[in-house]
Amino acid sequence: MITKIAFVRKKEIPPSAPPITEVGLIGWLRQNLFSSWLNSTLTVLSVYFIVIMLWDFIPWAYGGHWNTKSLRECLDLDPDVACFSVLTARWKQLLFGLYPAEEYWRPTLTFIFLLLAIVPILFPKFFRFFWFSIIYPGLAVWLLWGGSFWSISIVYIGLTLGALFFLTLIRRYLKNYMIAAILAFLFTAVFFLFISNPLVGLLNVILPISLPFVESLKMGGFTLSLIVGVTGIVASFPIGILLALGRQSNLPVIKMICVGFIEFIRGVPLITLLFVASVLLNYFLPPGTNFDIVLRVVIMVTLFSAAYMAEVIRGGLAGLPLGQHEASASLGLTYWQSQRLIIMPQALKISIPGIVNTFIGLFKDTTLVSIISLRDPVGLASTIRADQKWNGIYWELYVAIGLMFFIFCWGMSQYSQYLERKLKTDK
């Protein structure tokens, strides 16, 4: 009984198609929904739950009233369906808060411009329109708050002059970036301290362009959520990157400051920070200072999510092999070049899910400002309920608010998935 060990293939086996039950719709169903008894049971149960939920919800929402004058009227007509009339009556308030009605075009335009301004950032092929994304913040501030056009433009003028001054120094007179930067900074500071105010006054006389001023307490509704959310997102991202780098730094003082900041901010609830912003800050600031409440809230929200962002990005940095640092160093790239060209693009790519998670969290956390009596959509819901006509209405308002937030958050999530697919380079 000797087993034959030697074997030589005589006949090639050609590749053939997989069995029909493994591909197409049937294959997909088998693999994903009915792969085992347990899986099949779960599938059936889930379908059952979805059906009973929609069974009640769809008639409730579909048959809802849109044109009654009050909740009472709705209940008299048919108590079992939704009373969306509150939205018909108050949708402007949900969108714009207490913003003056004749100026509604301003937040609307700001929002349209916002959509245009983020396109060059989200899609590189429109990068040539990036200049619009740069002027957008100033434009938005001017449109929303109003006042003189020049008092906003002067910021841009000052910064541009400072940058030009810096470039001229570097090109013509100086080799040292550090000294040039300091000189340019001084130049800009002098401009803003002494020159900008008279200049604005002059421009106002020559060419008065201005919009009626709208104070911060009038901002509300979804406009407010977007102001706080978008500013927070845009500002917390670079701060988070710097904090993450600082936390990894070899310089002990910088490292200590960053770690201290991150741990402190993360260890404190956002509500506390918002209370500090709304109440306590006034005690610390000199009397008579009018430090805008929306600005204070934006700063707190930004710092809060920057701390989270830093940790998310640190996770991405930690995920990079040491070899990437070594390879870029061995090619002679400086620290900042290697961070910008090699390390960050990869670390950020790894952290995309976490970053977008933080963005979404921040955006939804803007509803917390209702606690310090700013009128974001959630705060407005209580205001609306305080009206006798709508007293007792809950579902319809919150469904609508929830839906608005969902659209934005879902959009962010979709974009992040698109980005992940686009940046995938290993296949």
Add this chain to the structure above:
Amino acid sequence: MEKTKINITDEVAIHISDMNKWFGNFHVLRDINLEVRRGERIVVCGPSGSGKSTLIRCINRLEEHQKGSIIVDGTELTTDLKNIDKIRSEVGMVFQHFNLFPHLTTLENCTLAPMWVRETPEKEATEIAMEMLEKVKIPEQAHKYPGQLSGGQQQRVAIARSLCMKPRIMLFDEVTSALDPEMIKEVLDTMIQLAEEGMTMICVTHEMGFARQVADRVIFMDDGQIVEQNEPEEFFKNPKSDRTKLFLSQILGH
């Protein structure tokens, strides 16, 4: 194959004297003295943990030495960042695990450093990169990402990436150790080609065939010290030290 020795000049490329390095309390390099002349090809071998990788990583300051001096191309390595960046741009290094930049294409991997460190215009950098990719025989992979290449191809791209900086010295740190056997040859062939063109090279490797074929000098290290160095012929035929004999019997004995 007959080796070309005519390339070696009297000019000193690297001068290391009484260099010592510690990792914490661990004395990893002890009194290293080494002089490398321009055009010389050196193979460093030794058991794992002998400090051979650390030695060549000190030459471009990926590791900092604590005592003694290292002079590369006439510039001494100190804490001065400018000197370090200058030396690093003159000294190319190829790693065991390739360390290509996975988010950039092969071509971009090659053009990045010339464009940012040497401020070469993009067009010229691309020309140099294609020339180097042709030299390592993979110009057709220029627009692929490293993740789409085989190990051997990746390592050849890594060599090309270093060459694009037109380095005067090349360091190879166990560049074939992470490769499948059938890919080792293509990488070694590239290195042999470089050696024949007269590049100053220090290679940490266990490829003794390569050492025999191209090295002008073989250095054997153990316990952080240079134990023996000689011309390859002598080194393999008549090792003097017992440790060298033991090492050679272990890697050549099977």
